[in-house]
Amino acid sequence: xxxxxxxxxxxxxxxxxYRALWLFGIIxxxxxxxxxxxxxxxxxxxxxxxxxxxxxxxxxxxFAMPEISAGIITALIAVGVGLACLFLAWVIVxxxxxxVAETALIKMVDHHEETGEKxxxxxxxxxxxxxxxxxxxxxxxxxxxPLVVAIIALLAITALPLLLWVTKSVAAGVLGTIATIxxxxxxxxxIIIVSAVVSLLTHFFRRVCALEDQGVxxxxxxxxxxxxxxxxxxxxxxxxMVGVQIGWMIVLIPVVFLLLALGAVSGGLLGLxxxxxxxxxxxxxxxxxxxxxxxxxxxxxxxxxxxxxVGGLFEVYKSSVWTLTYRxxxxxxxxxxxxxxxxxxxxxxxxPEEAS
Numbered sequence: 001x002x003x004x005x006x007x008x009x010x011x012x013x014x015x016x017x018y019r020a021l022w023l024f025g026i027i028x029x030x031x032x033x034x035x036x037x038x039x040x041x042x043x044x045x046x047x048x049x050x051x052x053x054x055x056x057x058x059x060x061x062x063f064a065m066p067e068i069s070a071g072i073i074t075a076l077i078a079v080g081v082g083l084a085c086l087f088l089a090w091v092i093v094x095x096x097x098x099x100v101a102e103t104a105l106i107k108m109v110d111h112h113e114e115t116g117e118k119x120x121x122x123x124x125x126x127x128x129x130x131x132x133x134x135x136x137x138x139x140x141x142x143x144x145x146p147l148v149v150a151i152i153a154l155l156a157i158t159a160l161p162l163l164l165w166v167t168k169s170v171a172a173g174v175l176g177t178i179a180t181i182x183x184x185x186x187x188x189x190x191i192i193i194v195s196a197v198v199s200l201l202t203h204f205f206r207r208v209c210a211l212e213d214q215g216v217x218x219x220x221x222x223x224x225x226x227x228x229x230x231x232x233x234x235x236x237x238x239x240x241m242v243g244v245q246i247g248w249m250i251v252l253i254p255v256v257f258l259l260l261a262l263g264a265v266s267g268g269l270l271g272l273x274x275x276x277x278x279x280x281x282x283x284x285x286x287x288x289x290x291x292x293x294x295x296x297x298x299x300x301x302x303x304x305x306x307x308x309x310v311g312g313l314f315e316v317y318k319s320s321v322w323t324l325t326y327r328x329x330x331x332x333x334x335x336x337x338x339x340x341x342x343x344x345x346x347x348x349x350x351x352p353e354e355a356s
Contacts, residue, residue, distance in 0.1 A: 004237055
């Protein structure tokens with residue numbers, strides 16, 4: 001029987017004492033956090049034309065579109081293309097960094113458990129920059145593409161009852177809408193369950209690939225078999241990690257509020273000081289712009305740096321837990337198959353006695 005509490009404690013000890021792992025955890029926190037915030041400017045031009053009498057709504061023709069020169073359009077296109085290229089470059093770099101960091105964490109923790117040695121950050125990058133990281137990407141691709149296609153197909157099938165509105169029957173349309181909403185809840189529940197199962201399996205796919213040096217297909221096969229053969233122990237560990245994740249989120253709530261207060265006070269004070277000093281030499285909106293340019297980065301730094309650091313530590317902890325779980329599963333498997341292997345010489349030794 002697997003000692004789950006011992007694994008959780010050991011992973012915590014490794015995460016705190018093995019500090020070379022922290023950088024790789026921070027890289028994972030930065031590249032898997034999904035921090036893309038789209039700032040859609042929904043500013044709508046106002047002003048009802050004077051010619052709209054008697055409370056009539058203005059017509060589209062009443063709005064005069066500003067003339068934009070060809071040079072400005074060209075500049076906007078160039079800026080858009082440049083931003084798109086920067087975003088694409090960031091995605092590529094972040095993807096590579098993520099798989100390298102994940103590979104390094106798994107191999108460094110396994111090596112530490114095997115030998116007691118601690119690798120340096122440089123050695124960790126050497127372990128991460130390998131064929132294994134590329135195989136991690138291919139595993140995700142091989143699993144992710146069919147999963148996305150299946151989800152799209154399910155959502156399309158779920159939306160089919162909405163076609164009843166084409167019949168121009170209100171009753172049929174309402175019935176189709178109700179059926180779609182009910183089916184959508186079931187599909188969302190199914191997606192959550194499948195995503196949880198795939199996430200659990202992927203932990204073992206990765207570790208078979210990294211620690212057994214197996215290819216993509218073989219890693220998936222062996223990882224699936226390991227989970228199937230040790231479903232009870234693995235399932236208990238998954239439930240414990242869900243509890244740890246929930247506890248971690250609860251602990252972070254006061255931390256986030258504290259950082260919000262510190263960031264607002266520090267950034268606000270420095271922003272007001274910068275804006276006030278600028279007000280002696282400039283007027284209008286310039287002092288406010290300068291104050292925001294000084295205060296906002298300070299606020300973001302106070303919020304982002306501590307949260308990224310503790311998020312990195314938690315990534316190290318999660319990876320360590322699943323690496324130790326994988327190692328424990330292997331030990332349990334060896335103990336189960338060990339007696340069968342030991343009986344083989346005895347059976348072979350009994351043959352001459354029978355023959356005599």
